[in-house]
Each structure stands twice: as C-alpha cells, then as structure tokens.
Amino acid sequence: MNSPVLVAAELKGLLEPDQLAGLDVTWLPADQATPKGDWLAIVPLLSRWMGGTELKQLPKLRIVANCAVGYDNVDVVAAEMRKVIVTNTPNVLTDATADLTWTLILACARRLVEAIDLVRGGRWAGWHPELLLGVELRGRTLGLFGAGRIGQAVGRRAVTFGLRIIYAARTAKTDFQRDTGAERVDWSRLLTESDILSLHAPSTPETKGIINSDTLGRMKPGAILVNTARGDLVREEALAIALEEGRLGAAGLDVYADEPAIHPRLRAAPRTVLLPHIGSATHDTRRKMAAIAVANVQAVLQGKAPLTPVFGGTVP
Numbered sequence: 001m002n003s004p005v006l007v008a009a010e011l012k013g014l015l016e017p018d019q020l021a022g023l024d025v026t027w028l029p030a031d032q033a034t035p036k037g038d039w040l041a042i043v044p045l046l047s048r049w050m051g052g053t054e055l056k057q058l059p060k061l062r063i064v065a066n067c068a069v070g071y072d073n074v075d076v077v078a079a080e081m082r083k084v085i086v087t088n089t090p091n092v093l094t095d096a097t098a099d100l101t102w103t104l105i106l107a108c109a110r111r112l113v114e115a116i117d118l119v120r121g122g123r124w125a126g127w128h129p130e131l132l133l134g135v136e137l138r139g140r141t142l143g144l145f146g147a148g149r150i151g152q153a154v155g156r157r158a159v160t161f162g163l164r165i166i167y168a169a170r171t172a173k174t175d176f177q178r179d180t181g182a183e184r185v186d187w188s189r190l191l192t193e194s195d196i197l198s199l200h201a202p203s204t205p206e207t208k209g210i211i212n213s214d215t216l217g218r219m220k221p222g223a224i225l226v227n228t229a230r231g232d233l234v235r236e237e238a239l240a241i242a243l244e245e246g247r248l249g250a251a252g253l254d255v256y257a258d259e260p261a262i263h264p265r266l267r268a269a270p271r272t273v274l275l276p277h278i279g280s281a282t283h284d285t286r287r288k289m290a291a292i293a294v295a296n297v298q299a300v301l302q303g304k305a306p307l308t309p310v311f312g313g314t315v316p
C-alpha cells in the first residue's frame, strides 16, 4: 500500500512521477489550511506555518520535509516533542541565492531601478557625465552578517569585484578567511565599517529585528543594505525612515517580514530594489529543492536516515 503524504501543490510541476513512487500524494495548495488526517509526511512551502496545532492534527506524521533551507516556519520544539523529523534543502540553493544577492548589490550600487525608469519613462536626454552616478565597488567593504553556505558564496564572488570582506558569525571560518582574505569582526564593527551590509543569518530570536533604528543609525552614511535571508531580520518602517532621510544609500531586499505584504512606507521609499522572494528561483535549483524534499520523505518512510535533517537525523 502506498504511503499517504501531503505535498505542496505548487511543487507538482517540478517533480517527476518516479520521485513520487510508493507515495499516495494529496496535493495541498498554499492557500489551504493544513488538514487533519493520517498523513505520514508533509512537504510544505516556507509560507506554511507548521506549529504545535498543525502537528497535533497530523498524529501519524513522521517528517516535515521543508522545501527551503530556512525552517523558521516550523516549530522545531513542537516537532521534536512529537518525534517528527524536520528536514530542509541546503546546498542546492546556495549559488542561486548568492547570485541573486549580487544582483541586488549591483542593482543598488549602480542605481539600476532609477536607470530603467528613466529609459522606460522616455525621460533620458542623452549621455551626461553626471547622469546616475553610482558607487564604485573596488576598494569598498562588504560586510556579511552570517557566513554559512550562502554568506561565504557571496563573499567568494566579492573577491572578483575587489572588495574588502568582513563578516560576523558565531564561529570563525578559517577556509573562507584564507581563500578570500575576509576578516571576522564583531557586530559593532560590521555595522560601522560596511559600505555594503548583506544579511545571511537565519531568522532566530537572536537575529529578529537586528536591523532597527538604532543599528541603522550606526551604519556608514550612504551604505547599502541587502537582505536575502529572512524579512524579519529588518524592522521595515525603520529602514524606510533611514532611506527617506537619506542616511542609507540604498536597500536591496528579496524578503519581507510579512510576505507578501510589504510595509507601505518601505514600498514607497526611495533607492530601493524590491524583489518578490526569488533568491533560489532558477529552474535547476527549484527542481533540486523539490527533489531533495521528496527524497527526505522517501528515506524516512523507508526506515532510513533523512538526507538533510535539521534535527532528528535518526529514525525513531
């Protein structure tokens, strides 16, 4: 008999039939609440909250196979209490997300949105030596908050652009330092020395709201803030005010605290590049993410260890 599983309906087009062999799939659209029932596994999108209530109404659940590397949509304490394994999709999305981070850095530094608007709006009056002058990257300082897989990939790309790299993370990254010349600094130095501050730490109680009116006020005048991590690291209204007042040079954002809503003041703020959470959105990466999520389900339901556990790596 096939194993009953819930899979996000939006992943249907990314999965091949053989990846679903042995599974009796109920496709669950993102706008539908998590149902009650005897499903053994769920593959949710990051927009689905998997808290104590949701886990309780799936009493036979053995695994939450999140289709994302971040898992702040899962109450891991509640999952652990119920002996439900939680997995994510690390590594396969590192390059795509690092590339998108660089898209934002370059778009901010070279005022891409203003330039496109000028041309599309028919207001371009021809080449001018002082038209849309941006920030030269060579010799400037890139600060990475979080230097795990994605933070390091962003840093490695920075070498080509001639940037000095500093980073703050809980542990030292010696290989990364050796390869890129990056220097580990404390949070205070990261704030005050970065010309570009790029966020790559997960959303946790320690990191939520770490970019706020106080920390924005300590950043270099004219600095660029980039966030491809999680939206709730940034207090959106405070960021909008820093942009309105001209203290911050620009902000490039892929993620927001209350997606898909964006604080109206931030949506209207000047010098922003606002993307709709597409960090990992390449054909290859999204297929790989879906494949890993389902492979984790297959492994656990076959009594094997999950491939990429967040915790609960041994099958109960």
Ligand code: NAP
Pocket (backbone or CB within 6 Å): 069, 070, 071, 090, 091, 093, 097, 145, 146, 147, 148, 149, 150, 151, 168, 169, 170, 171, 172, 200, 201, 202, 203, 204, 206, 207, 228, 229, 230, 254, 255, 277, 278, 279, 280, 281
């Ligand atoms: P990772 O390899 O786990 O790296 C996370 C980094 O954050 C590590 O360097 C970690 O330090 C650091 N960190 C954690 N808590 C910290 C704290 N309190 N202070 C300072 N540093 C802290 O994760 P990843 O694969 O690079 O992914 C990073 C995040 O990107 C994910 O959590 C996810 O939310 C986000 N993401 C977004 C998209 C998108 O579509 N925009 C795509 C993929 C990922 P240690 O190494 O010292 O523990």
